[in-house]
Amino acid sequence: MANASAGRSALSRHLRILSAFNADSAFLTLTQLSRRAGLPLASTHRLVTELESHGLLERNEDKTYRLGVRLWELACCTPGALGLREIAMPYLQDVHAVVGQHTQLGILEGTDVLFLERLSKRNAVVNATLIGGRLPLHASSSGLVLLAHMPSAFVDQIVNDGLFSYTNHTIRSLSELTATLSEIRSRGFVVADGYIHPDARGIAVPVFGANQVVVAAISVVVPNDETPWEATRDILRRAAQQMSLALRSAYLPPRHPQALPGGRYRPLVNSSVKSMEYLGSTARRYSAVPTPRD
Amino acid sequence: MANASAGRSALSRHLRILSAFNADSAFLTLTQLSRRAGLPLASTHRLVTELESHGLLERNEDKTYRLGVRLWELACCTPGALGLREIAMPYLQDVHAVVGQHTQLGILEGTDVLFLERLSKRNAVVNATLIGGRLPLHASSSGLVLLAHMPSAFVDQIVNDGLFSYTNHTIRSLSELTATLSEIRSRGFVVADGYIHPDARGIAVPVFGANQVVVAAISVVVPNDETPWEATRDILRRAAQQMSLALRSAYLPPRHPQALPGGRYRPLVNSSVKSMEYLGSTARRYSAVPTPRD
DNA sequence: TGAATACTTCCGTTCATCGGAATAGTTGCT
DNA sequence: AGCAACTATTCCGATGAACGGAAGTATTCA
Numbered sequence: 181m182a183n184a185s186a187g188r189s190a191l192s193r194h195l196r197i198l199s200a201f202n203a204d205s206a207f208l209t210l211t212q213l214s215r216r217a218g219l220p221l222a223s224t225h226r227l228v229t230e231l232e233s234h235g236l237l238e239r240n241e242d243k244t245y246r247l248g249v250r251l252w253e254l255a256c257c258t259p260g261a262l263g264l265r266e267i268a269m270p271y272l273q274d275v276h277a278v279v280g281q282h283t284q285l286g287i288l289e290g291t292d293v294l295f296l297e298r299l300s301k302r303n304a305v306v307n308a309t310l311i312g313g314r315l316p317l318h319a320s321s322s323g324l325v326l327l328a329h330m331p332s333a334f335v336d337q338i339v340n341d342g343l344f345s346y347t348n349h350t351i352r353s354l355s356e357l358t359a360t361l362s363e364i365r366s367r368g369f370v371v372a373d374g375y376i377h378p379d380a381r382g383i384a385v386p387v388f389g390a391n392q393v394v395v396a397a398i399s400v401v402v403p404n405d406e407t408p409w410e411a412t413r414d415i416l417r418r419a420a421q422q423m424s425l426a427l428r429s430a431y432l433p434p435r436h437p438q439a440l441p442g443g444r445y446r447p448l449v450n451s452s453v454k455s456m457e458y459l460g461s462t463a464r465r466y467s468a469v470p471t472p473r474d
Numbered sequence: 475m476a477n478a479s480a481g482r483s484a485l486s487r488h489l490r491i492l493s494a495f496n497a498d499s500a501f502l503t504l505t506q507l508s509r510r511a512g513l514p515l516a517s518t519h520r521l522v523t524e525l526e527s528h529g530l531l532e533r534n535e536d537k538t539y540r541l542g543v544r545l546w547e548l549a550c551c552t553p554g555a556l557g558l559r560e561i562a563m564p565y566l567q568d569v570h571a572v573v574g575q576h577t578q579l580g581i582l583e584g585t586d587v588l589f590l591e592r593l594s595k596r597n598a599v600v601n602a603t604l605i606g607g608r609l610p611l612h613a614s615s616s617g618l619v620l621l622a623h624m625p626s627a628f629v630d631q632i633v634n635d636g637l638f639s640y641t642n643h644t645i646r647s648l649s650e651l652t653a654t655l656s657e658i659r660s661r662g663f664v665v666a667d668g669y670i671h672p673d674a675r676g677i678a679v680p681v682f683g684a685n686q687v688v689v690a691a692i693s694v695v696v697p698n699d700e701t702p703w704e705a706t707r708d709i710l711r712r713a714a715q716q717m718s719l720a721l722r723s724a725y726l727p728p729r730h731p732q733a734l735p736g737g738r739y740r741p742l743v744n745s746s747v748k749s750m751e752y753l754g755s756t757a758r759r760y761s762a763v764p765t766p767r768d
Numbered sequence: 769t770g771a772a773t774a775c776t777t778c779c780g781t782t783c784a785t786c787g788g789a790a791t792a793g794t795t796g797c798t
Numbered sequence: 799a800g801c802a803a804c805t806a807t808t809c810c811g812a813t814g815a816a817c818g819g820a821a822g823t824a825t826t827c828a
Contacts, residue, residue: 189784190484190816191524198548206553211774222818225776230485243775243825247552249583252590254492255549256607258541259500273567273593289543296546299567313550483815484785505805514787519807537806775824782817793806798799 193219197227198236198247203313207244261287264396265296267426268387271419272297272398278415282401286322288330289314291338293323293397318343318351321372321382322397327357328364329386329394335361349374369413374404383409385416388424395427487513491521492530492541497607501538555581558690559590561720562681565713566591566692572709576695580616582624583608585632587617587691612637612645615666615676616691621651622658623680623688629655643668663707668698677703679710682718689721 200208200216208216214224228245231237235250256262268285276283276299283300286293292314317323317338327335339354351357364370372382384399398420400412494502494510502510508518522539525531529544550556562579570577570593577594580587586608611617611632621629633648645651658664666676678693692714694706 189524191488191528193816194485194488195528195530201548201551203551206551206557209774210776220818221775222777222820223816226816226818229776230483234485234489236489247548249552249555249581249588251545252549252552252555253583253588254495254541255546257495257497257500258543258546261543261546263500269593277571287543289547294543294547299563503805504807515806516787516789516808517785520785520787523807769828771826771828773824773826775822777822778820779818783813783815784817785815786813787810789809791806791808793804795802795804797802 193227201247207246209244261296268423271423275415275419279400279412284399285396287396288326293320316344318357319346319375321370321384322399324370325364325384325386325397328361346376347374347378371409379404383413385420387420389427487521495541501540503538555590562717565717569709569713573694573706578693579690581690582620586610587614610638612651613640613669615664615678616693618664619658619678619680619691622655640670641668641672665703673698677706679714681714683721
């Protein structure tokens with residue numbers, strides 16, 4: 181193709197457009213897309229038109245665009261995430277029925293927790309996570325559980341990449357982190373008080389797949405008050421045990437020993453994309469105050 | 475690009491690869507992908523490598539490919555489908571808790587029902603649907619409810635496109651269909667006995683959004699026996715009412731008056747793709763016996 | 769009504785994409 | 799082990815699809 185100034189291939193352009201959407205801004209105009217994707221308007225127009233013709237984008241009456249259901253349909257065949265989700269769901273529902281607070285299922289993706297499912301009550305405490313949302317490993321209860329079972333080189337990288345602080349309870353040093361992680365390994369759970377929001381407490385336990393590999397974490401978010409958490413932890417533990425049992429009889433592709441191609445672990449999004457200022461979603465999604473811009 | 479023999483653009487090639495996966499075959503080798511997508515092996519290799527680098531595909535240890543979680547992540551920002559799903563979930567869970575059988579949420583997509591969510595019990599009766607799966611409108615209880623609120627031109631097209639018969643109870647004529655649809659409009663629900671599987675009964679009711687437009691259907695699949703279904707229907711009705719109420723206060727992009735660009739309604743997948751024999755998934759997914767091939 | 773902003777179409781240039789062919793790796797059979 | 803059949807990967811020159819500046823059209827707002 182001609183003068184491909186921006187992101188190399190056609191695919192990366194298309195993805196740059198699709199990635200411009202996030203939970204905060206699900207409706208974008210052509211111009212916004214163009215700016216967010218860092219592509220010329222004319223090119224954006226052409227790309228967007230093609231994406232629409234394939235059902236990856238849909239058009240609203242006010243001419244803004246939204247992501248199309250086609251995308252969702254494709255995603256439904258993802259075995260890595262959705263196989264796990266399918267199997268885990270019934271148990272997650274059980275936990276939710278008893279605890280009645282945010283209940284979530286997360287996996288390690290790149291250098292974040294990715295939440296595959298979240299069950300909520302309308303009046304539950306505030307919760308930072310979204311389905312399909314990510315949180316840094318060091319700050320969330322689920323993340324810590326997942327991190328606890330990773331090689332130390334991986335932990336080091338997380339620390340080097342910077343430990344974002346949501347509150348003044350968020351873990352902010354390597355020593356604090358390694359202490360917490362070894363405690364998790366010996367005790368088999370974690371209670372994170374106010375790491376992300378002062379009023380929220382996260383409780384998480386690991387879910388094991390075949391040959392004792394940690395494949396996911398389940399967690400609940402409850403108010404950060406004097407309520408004892410032991411009962412909740414035990415419920416989580418029992419659910420996780422059941423899930424592990426169910427998982428053992430199902431084939432799921434191993435995701436955890438995360439390939440490290442050039443010695444480094446793969447970051448959450450393609451580095452080429454990650455580094456682009458205009459994409460912004462990744463870095464910004466972590467900040468306490470979400471600032472959607474065009 | 476050079477000698478672009480097959481599907482026009484780069485995007486359509488990429489999509490052809492991604493679409494080669496379905497629930498029955500979530501793991502495919504390069505050669506299988508090449509065959510299914512109808513693309514030269516070398517090209518497939520190149521495309522697949524790029525898709526992998528963007529996280530849209532992932533590689534298994536045995537060198538087969540699977541769809542990547544990135545896809546799922548993107549899909550999580552789809553407001554059309556997922557906004558609805560988010561809002562509907564709690565009520566769907568309530569229904570499921572009481573009924574204890576397959577409970578599902580479906581929307582009209584192209585000329586099919588697309589199921590956004592399904593809650594099941596391990597020991598529930600057989601059920602043809604999958605999350606992200608489709609069923610023809612005339613054959614499923616959800617589909618009939620959705621179809622009942624569409625213009626007659628749309629119904630005609632469905633009939634002209636052919637009414638696939640799963641069992642000898644499946645609706646197979648225009649007259650039968652229009653009779654059923656008008657009954658649905660006056661009664662506000664449908665009971666479909668053995669339309670898809672002789673032992674399964676579907677019960678469905680419509681979910682209304684703003685200004686009384688039908689945006690979805692919720693349904694349960696129960697055994698097709700002498701058990702009275704009135705109680706179940708009433709539970710569904712009440713849940714649908716609650717959903718409609720919740721939906722009224724949320725903005726959801728209107729999906730239903732389905733744009734008809736050239737007089738015809740848009741078929742489920744790009745016509746260019748649909749007509750390709752080698753893709754096969756669409757047509758085949760409807761047949762009683764799923765026949766996954768390379 | 770006029771100006772600013774957003775969207776769409778046009779079209780000549782160009783380089784990323786294309787895929788045949790050759791090479792390397794794997795599996796299974798005798 | 800040796801061979802055959804299959805699968806995956808790399809190479810590379812030709813070429814036309816994708817590129818985006820610019821000009822035209824529609825919409826919004828004061």
